[in-house]
Amino acid sequence: MYFYAQSCPSTATAWRPTMASATPPSSPPITITASPAVSTLYDESNLIFMAQYGYSATSLTDGPSGVVNSFTINYPTWGPEYHYLVSKTPTPALKSGVSYQFSFNFKLGQVYGTYNRVSSMTLYLFRPDDITDPNGSSQYFTTSSGTPLLEKTFTGSFTSSTSFVANSVTIIPTTDIGESVLALKIQRTTQTGPVVTTIFISEMKLTIPSQPIVPPSTLLTKDSELVNIPKPPLSAIDIQDPASCPYAATNLVHWHDPTIWSGGVVPAPNTATITLPVNKRVLLSPCSISQTAVYQKIVIPATSELIFSDAAMTWNVKDIYVQGRFTMGTRSCRYNANINIVFHGARTTASTIATNFGSKGIAVASTGFISVQGKQYHQTWTKLAATAWSGDCIIYVQDDVNWEVGQQIVITTSIYKDNLRNQNEIMTIAAIEGKKIQLTTSLRYYHYGGQEYQAEVGLLSRRLVFRGDGNSSNTDSDQFGGHILVNSNGQFSGLQLIKMGQKNIKGRYPLHFHMAGTVTNSYISDCSVLDSYYRCYTIHGTNNLTLTRNVAFNAIGHCYYLEDGVEMDNLLSFNLAARIQTIGQPAAGSTQYGDDFTESDSLKQPADVTASGFYISNAWNSFIGNAASGGWASFSFPYLERPVGNFLTSPIVPFQYPLKEFNGNTAHSSGYYFEFGSSIYVGGKLTYDDSDGLLYYTNGRVSRETYSNGVENDANIVWMTFNNTKVYLSNRGIGMWGERSEANALESHDSRRPASLFGESWVNNALVNGQSANLLAKGNEVSRQGFQFYDTYVKTILTNVVFRNYATVYPYSQSSEDDNKVIISMTHSDEFKPQGISATRNITLQNCLASQIIGHNIVDTGSSRYFNFIDFDGTVTGRAGVPTIVGAHDKWWQFDSSCVYNSAWNSWVCDKGSREIANVQFWVPGLISRDESWPANSYVGYTYLFGNGISDVRRTVATRNAGVTGISNAGWYLYLTAGSPTYMKIWLSQVVYSNYVFLAVRYPASTTFSVSCEYKYNSQYSYNFTMAASPSAVRNGNGKTYHFDGTHLFVKLVNFRLDGSEYFSRGGAKIFDVYWEFLVHINAKNTVTPPVNGFFTGLSDVLPSSTL
Known part of the structure; x- marks a missing residue:
């Protein structure tokens, strides 16, 4: 026989239990004067x-x-x-x-x-x-x-x-x-x-x-110095109308009324399946059910609705299948009672709820609708208004909140390596007065709240709680909690989910919109996830969903999860993710390309080795005002060539979509597992192999093009744009392997680097602070750099950037590139060499030692020899108003009398004037190759400056790896120790419009030449050069002539294909394109001094005249 936990006094239609009051509990006054x-x-x-x-x-x-x-x-x-x-x-x-x-x-x-x-x-x-x-x-x-x-x-x-x-x-x-x-x-x-x-x-x-409690003399009133981090408006507070409450409807029947059930008996908890009567709206009250027995399975037919009373109760259940409506509050009638649903069940992959919907949870069919809406707390998370020390039991926050005594909050970490040294703390509120909160116990750790940045304070508790049976013997060890799956429209707000999610079982996440298509008026708002076994909030095959004002703490696997790459037009705003843990060993790798991972039973989604606060498989969604603390990354944008999972045949190309909106987001305490990792990481590649049905993931470098509609077309090219972004305690704040990116309004503090951007990239309106006042960021764990310019084939512009507090030398520095520097070079390679690819304008240096402004590492590589950037207004180099070229250490960069060598920077600093950076590649069969990689010490000769009054030696080494970068409108003399070739091809990779390189090459007397140029893709730019009367005539000519004076061949290298439009320009700075496949051919013959194996050997090294 079935006994109720308590008996209901009536089955009359009009009877209702006493509903919970909307009046919040009062807080005792905060009278404590000393911390214990x-x-x-x-x-x-x-x-x-x-x-x-x-x-x-x-x-x-x-x-x-x-x-x-x-x-x-x-x-x-x-x-x-x-x-x-x-x-x-x-x-x-x-x-x-x-x-x-x-x-x-x-x-x-x-x-x-x-x-x-x-x-x-x-x-x-x-x-x-x-x-x-x-x-x-x-x-x-x-x-x-x-x-x-x-x-x-x-x-x-x-x-x-x-x-x-x-x-x-x-x-x-x-x-x-x-x-x-x-x-x-x-x-x-x-x-x-x-x-x-x-x-x-x-x-x-x-x-x-014990110490006296001394209130801070000032409390922060804004969270950032530069960027604007938006907050939820007061309009986010839902207006309540008690008359609209679903339990007030007059057409309800009671669960505990025997007459509504088949056979006239209220079903017992051990009934295998309890199916609500059809065409009925059934009211569930605390006295209707057992508060301790475990119900097996509840089915709500398509024509029925289960409505909860707003009264405290606990319902233990295994499965709930919603084909009709499940209602526990509405937007205008948020419930105030403490209602708990506890999901029970041992680990299984069987679908006991319904086909493909799993077990131990709630599944809402495509015909169904769910509304779970509890009391609203505003804000759901805030930030410290003052630093909180170990031993403090009072904290101050930046926003007035309506949180309650007895509720739990989380205060996030203020350290760099969050997952390695966990300093997040869950605390309980003892009393609250506006922005002042007393805790029941003292803080163990230090949580920073300075003007640079502040630890987040998130509310974990809610009145409505869905949880896995975490006290059972199997749940924690098996990491098998409950789950909610919605295959239709649904609304969730004011719900806490504890010990939910089923580790490594796809589709079994704490709260999950699954294959719902384009939803309407559907949202997850002001909920919280705590101690999740698998993710937090999932959007899968669903568009137009809103996730806003939610909190998540301590989750395994990616947290806010856009699953298959087809999810678009969703809004994620004002959400907080903290302490996100990878599945398995966190991904690393010794090169840019990272490591490879394969789907397995212990890693069903291999990208979980990079578990992050936000996993964004398709960027065409809006991200506004979110914050992520910890994780492998905070925001992760993997590269998907095609959708995965249920959408393998979809024609869209996920990686080609740009961000719809990314504004006011914050990321910290992440990116450190991988040398090239970042808090906002646009990288890593997820693929599906049709041959074995498995997912594969590589966590490293992969490039991406982005288009306005996600369809490849040169007319639709757009940039990935990050607006009003804040990063701190990051390895690299924003890491973008793609072809085009912009970071507009970027604030970075205590990060190894604020950003690492590839392709055509622009950082504008930024504050980069190398050292805050955070005690936990004052160690020597890592050095910090303001920005590292890349070594080849990118275009990077920095404008309107303040660099601050690069004022100390890193004690463990092994080179200038790992010291605390504002700008550093990249010098590891001889194969990859920089063209004119880096520029700055309107840079402000605050509390930066002169020696720490530029860090250039002198090593025997081409990328070291050709390091350069253009300081368009002289504000980096302290020459305000003077456009400046910064070049590497060789005298090759001392191109005129304005050049001064800065020994602290290992660089030449010169007036730019009308000159530009030029790059050419000499391809010599059997000697200098375009397509092969040779050791850095494979020397083949030198390139010298000549003419313009230069009579001393100003040269740099040439190696078998092609490429020479220098100054345009200057004389370049190439001398090869093996001899001059009978044939040489020269790629004018960056000889920009209206500029030239005046080339001289040593040859023996009596040599005759055939010189021509071609543009590989259009023959109208092909010319055969003619002999000029003198070297000066060549230099002053149209670029279609050559001259041989018996010692040197002179050729003026000009790219005739250019029209002046080939550049990337932002903020008053300009970088010219590397232009592919405009070539000059030189063929040489000499019957008096014939070549040996294609080279004229035994030639002395003679510098051309300084008067040319």
């Missing part, structure tokens, strides 16, 4: 034994039975004289001048004797990167030569073997300490001797003392 003392405990769970030898996995074990917070140190025979206990968790932030206490109880495991004497202990606080990683695989202790942040040696009572004896030491930092690793060195008088010995320690802790 708070301690961090240490034991074998968060310590590791380290030494030079004598360590093992069992060096630390549980303490004596019955002794709380205790552990045992187990020493081997003849162990080391000293060792370290190193914390695996970050140390709280410590303030200068404050007294902190480190304490523990000590007891010897054996009677005090020769081999177990502890003479002293030393407490250290190390920078995390100065010692062996305590969370790594090694217990071998090493430390760099850097001075510890704190060091305190002390003695104590270390002789008792009969009882624990208390020991403590006071430490007073002399400077604020943000991030550190605590290590306790235990020094013995001897080795451990011939027998095994032990030490017991209990109650080891670091205590932050």
Whole structure:
């Protein structure tokens, strides 16, 4: 027989349970004047034994039975004289001048004797990167030569073997300490001797003392200095109309009314399938159901509706299938009750809800509709208005919020490597007064709230909660929570989802619009996801959906997930994602191309090795005001040549779509797993192999073209545009492998680099701050650069950029390229060499050392020899108003008397005048190749400047790798040590309109020549050159002549195909195109001094006249 948890007093149509009040609970006043003392405990769970030898996995074990917070140190025979206990968790932030206490109880495991004497202990606080990683695989202790942040040696009572004896030491930092690793060195008088010995320690802790609460003198009123990060408007608050509440309708019947059910009996929870009566609107009240028994399966027919009362209840259920309507509140009647649905079930891939809809959750059929809408909280997340320290129990936020006492919030990390050193904290509200919040416990970590950036504070709690049965024995270990799948229109707001998602089962996500097509009036708003086993919010085969004002914290796999590459015209606004964890080892790779990953049972979507806050398989969606903390990346835009999953036959090409809108988004604490990773990452390639039916993913470089309608057509070419973007604590803020990108209004703080952009790219109106006041960002973990110019075939323009706080030398710098510099070169390659591809204009330098403005690395490569950029107004080089060319270290760049060598920059700085950067490639059969890669030291000769009064040697090395970059409208003399060739092809890759290169090549007397030019794609630009009377006549001529003076062949290199339109221009700066396949051919013959194997050998190196 079935018994209700409680009996309902009536089955009358008009009866209703008492509905929850919309009146929020009142908060007690905040009267606390001092923060309580708070301690961090240490034991074998968060310590590791380290030494030079004598360590093992069992060096630390549980303490004596019955002794709380205790552990045992187990020493081997003849162990080391000293060792370290190193914390695996970050140390709280410590303030200068404050007294902190480190304490523990000590007891010897054996009677005090020769081999177990502890003479002293030393407490250290190390920078995390100065010692062996305590969370790594090694217990071998090493430390760099850097001075510890704190060091305190002390003695104590270390002789008792009969009882624990208390020991403590006071430490007073002399400077604020943000991030550190605590290590306790235990020094013995001897080795451990011939027998095994032990030490017991209990109650080891670091205590932050009680301190007076002093309100900040000022609170932040804006979150950024430059960019405009939008916030949800007050119009986002839904107007409530109690008369519209669904439970108030008069045509409802009660679940607990036997007469509505077949057979006249209310179904019991163990009924295999409970199908609602057709054509009925059924009201579910707390007294209608058992609050503890697990219901098996509920089916709502297409003509029926299940309506919840706005009254507190808990419903335990396995499956719910909605063919009709499922209603738990509406937009105008958000529910105020604490309603919980708990989904039950063991891990399975079977579809017990309905075909293809899985198990353990709610599935809404294409005929159905779901509305789950709970009390609205505004804002759902905000940011700190002042820095919160370890030990603080009061925080200040930037927005007035209607959050409630007892609710949980998350305060995000303020460190760079979030997933490696987790400092996100879930706290509970004790009291709240506007923007001032008291917490029930003190913060363990430091959370930054300076003007540069601030930790986010997100509300996790909601009145409506759907959750997986996380307390069961199978759910946590199997990572198999509940899921919601909507195959139609639906509305969700004010819902919390806990322990939802089913790891590595496609389509089983916490909240998921699945193959719904173009939806209308459908949204997910102000919800939260906590501790998800697989993703957060998924848009799959669905368009026109709104995701707004949601929060997600601690999820496995990509969080906000646009699944197959066909999802377009969706709006994602004002959402927060934090602490997103990859599936499997995070993707890395030693080259730009990363590593390769294949779909498997343990990695059903191989791109989850790069799990990110937002996964965007098709960019034609709108992203406004979102923030992502942590993850492999914060925003990930993978390259899909075609859709995957259910849309393999779709004709669209996802990667060809640009961003519909990307405005006011923030990304931080990500991008660090991969050397070329970034917080906003446009890269990685996902493909489907028809032959084996598997997905494949590569996390590295892949280029993309973008078009206005996603269809390849030169008339539709558009740029990927990022507006009002904020990045901080990033490896690289925006990383774009594609062909065209613009970052307009970019604010970057404490990032290794603010952006790394390929193709034609423009960074405009930016603030790039190398060092904020965040204590956690003041270490030497990484160096920081304002921007790195690439080494070949791109066009990069920086305009209206403020670079700030590049004022210190990186102590571990190995070259200028890994120092703290504003602009750095890329110099690793001889095969890839820069043309004229980089330009700046209107750059402001604030608190930047002169030596740190340009970092050029002198190495034996072409990319080093030809580093250059144009400073269009002289604001980088300190020559305001003077257009300037910056060239590399060789005197080859000293092209006139204006040039000055800056030894700090390893660069020449020259007036630009009317000159441009030029690049040509000499292709010599058997010597200099276009299509082969040769070692950097494969020297074949030199290229010299000549003429214009130059009589000294100003040259650079030529190698077998083609390409020479220099100054236009100048004399270039090519001398090859192997001899001059009988045939040479010259590609005028960048000899720009109205400019030329005056070329001289050494040949023996009596040589005759045939010189011509051609444009590969149009024969009308092909000419046969004629002999001119003199070198001067060639230089001053039309570029269709040559001259041989018995020593040098002179040719004026001019690209006749150009009309002056071949450039990329932004913000008053211009970069000319590399123009493909305009060629000059030189054929040489000499019967007096015949060539040897195609070369005229034995020629002396003679510089042409300085008067030319």
